Amino acid sequence: MNIINFTPTEAAVGGALIGLAAVVLMAALGRIAGISNITYTLVDDWRAGRLGGWRLTFVVGMMLGAAAYYLATGASPVPERELHPGWLIAAGLLVGYGTALGSGCTSGHGVCGLSRLSLRSLAAVCKFMATAALTVFVVRHVLN
């Protein structure tokens, strides 16, 4: 094991901002900040002819918030690699189908579920952390 690029301060500050966002959504609207559910419900609403309301402004806000960081710091938002489109589509399908079937992702089960002390969310977090780590292990150390 080699520890690299460890940035605990930025990570904790960024994490606190994410937490603050979840608290605003709960205090103001009584809603869980679960990105997967917000996204699919937003698209479902569009298909039913309804405009997005707070879900639409939330997603737009997310894009603006990330853009503000990259504009302010001048850092590049483009990763130093180029994955094959087929690889990205497969990954996207798995993330989409999996988060819908499992009712949540890193934000809904991770941040909000763990904060609610939900055992169901804890089980989901352990499961997706384990398969994600196993997948990276297989891709990086077995296949390569």
Add this chain to the structure above:
Amino acid sequence: MTAVMGLLAGLLFGLGLAVSGMTDPLKVQNFLDVAGTWDPSLAFVMGGAVLVTFVGFRLAWRAGKPWFDTGFHLPSATAIDLKLLTGAALFGIGWGLAGYCPGPALSTLALGNHEVWWFVPAMVAGGLLQRWQAKRSA
């Protein structure tokens, strides 16, 4: 006002993802790569987020109801069933393959990272497919 609150929460969320490094898929994969080039930073993202949310949720709930709604919309499911675990397992595989979970992928959609232009439509298609299946079998 609900739209404004959504925007405010979204801004904080997107900023937090970028500041923390979650929008860098290589950093995410390094966090998951315990046996190789391990970057433990993302444990601090989750730690910081849960700490603030744990306290903030309880303060919010103490008010009895949200500022702009009549009640809290909290998940009622508690079962740890096959559906939950299968879904989480599939999500984890996809997350490991590319290093994107839904929030970071959506947040960087307009920033010139071509990878998420493939990833996000596929993610939405996967999510809608599952919802369509669930509705059909209900």
